[in-house]
Amino acid sequence: MSLTAGTQGGEASAARSVERAPLPDESAREPLVRIRNLYFSRGERQIFSGLDIDIPRGGITAIMGPSGTGKTTLLKLIGGQLRPDQGSVEVDGLNVHELNRQELYQLRMRMGMLFQSGALLTDLSVFENVAFPLREHTALPEPLLRKLVLLKLEAVGLRGARDLMPSQLSGGMARRVALARAIALDPMMIMYDEPFTGQDPISLGVLVKLIRQLNDAAGLTSILVSHDVEETNAIADLVYVISAGKVVESGDPARLTQSGSEWTRQFMQGLPDGPVPFHYPAPPLEKDILGAES
Amino acid sequence: MTGLLARLGRSGIIFLRHLGRATVLLLHILASMGEVLRRPRLLLEQLFSVGVLTVLIIAVSGLFVGMVLSLQGYYILSQFAAEATLGVMVAASLVRELGPVVTALLFAGRAGSALTAEIGLMKATEQLSGLEMMAVDPVRRVLTPRFVAGFISMPLLAALFSALGVLGGWFVGVGLLGVDDGAWWGQMQARIDWNEDLFNGVIKSLVFGFACVWIAIFQGYNCLPTSAGVSRATTRTVVHSSLAVLALDFALTALMFN
């Protein structure tokens, strides 16, 4: 695979690396999410310029990149919460941004999303939070609903915490409750927004295990956005590395770590200096210091 | 000079953009009214936090404003030997002006700021985004019940304010200062017109209520999702609501009582 070094990689090379992305097992099937030539800007800042990503069904696909590359924005674009300037996002064959409100909501019921903060409703108990999507979208009788909620909570190991309020939960527990809520409607895919940030080693291990388990047991498709290289590499089947609004490289995690690209190596191995300089662009130090004195 | 003009133009554009967004939000809320009818429980919860929790401050303020009005009015009216009209003065000022206006100002400070802070925090903690991703419309589920609750609460709170104000004034005027009880109520009933005074007062409080909740909800929904953004939005709610209430009061008074 030919790789362009650094962040200046042209559109052509980004597209090429996508084409060659090895899809685990299911390469014959249509990808669940297909992003083509995506452009998005916020104010003056260009966040994506010609992004192409395919997310295969049934696996865990990680999207990695330095902070501020718009990884969360990408999830919001897939969920239809934001509108791209150009390009298309297809989920299960539907162009997300051409759907009307009702169709979009229908589609979202088949997507789960785990927010960084958990985004639990603070005025509802753990049980009610997990029950919330069921109450909103189904008319299940109370006993059945109770059973379902308890099963979902059991899956994340928090059945005993059902009467707690979100404010009484630790960050890791809140994320697990949010995970139970995200799978309440048995979605076809789950999007994880930085699930590993700010977790202690134990809850980190629990989360890594849960994400893998849920993905394999329920036949879900998982999209994981993260900059925690180690944990992500441990569970991802396919990794996309994005920088400066484009896909820099993609492939399975083991190969990317050994990648020929200097930039990817810097990112994957966490080197302090490299193509991404340690110093924020500035005039030479001598000039700055001496200039201030004169 | 051009710099000044440019700045004026820029703030004008920002104002118009906000107004446009607020209008779109309002239309969205109005279009979602059905949800409130379908799920009265949501409205009930908001009536509690918007209405019930505001009762105490309204009741106490109403009582004291009435008592002060009576005290002040007595000293002026007694110079003209017209103490008998004290009740009229107290009731007219309360029903026409102070009831709706002071209630709206207190409402903006108590309920409006709480609404903004609550919605703003829900936005900052991604709860609104979370609802959207669960295919639940946050405007319909979160904003509309709050809007309706505020709109219903305001005239009731204003009526409570005026009624307790009249009773407080009666306590001071008749009970302490010795104005004749019959004159107090009789003159009042003869001079306060149910249509011109009372009904117009109720209309005022409906308009103020509409404006206050609209501002509070918009500020919360539109705030920057950070702690600084939420606190700024809360302040803006109180300031904008108060100014809006006073300006609307002037316009409505000019229209109604010309």
Added chain:
Amino acid sequence: MKSSRQLEMLVGVFMAIGMVALFFLAMQVSNLGTLHTGDSYEVKARFDNIGSLKVKAPVTMAGVEVGRISKIGFDKERFQALVTLSIYAEYDAIPQDTYAKILTAGLLGEQYIGLDPGGSDEVLKDGSEIEVTQSALVLEEVIGQFIFSKAQEGEK
């Protein structure tokens, strides 16, 4: 969070208090409670000067309200005020030669019309006119007359 029942109770109490306050304002503070809702018939009266008499001011007889003023106009030929009194239907035996005068409640109070019954057997009906009237007391005129009469006394 409050239990469902508690919540309903509290909100119910709040709504009830608000309604009671509104009812209190309507019935006890404003004139809605004293408003006459039955039928009435209209009688006209001409005055040389009505002072500050207003529409809706009460019409009383022996201090009891028997009607309200429904209209105040101007008679262009006789240069007089033409006042229409709306008398409640139950007071249907007011003599034709009743005397109408404009009075003031208290020194600075509002003005109203007082009726003094005459002795005629004919009674006022819808559309009839009260012939004998007395104008409003205008304070300046009263004071002027008083000073004038004092001055005359002094000359003697």
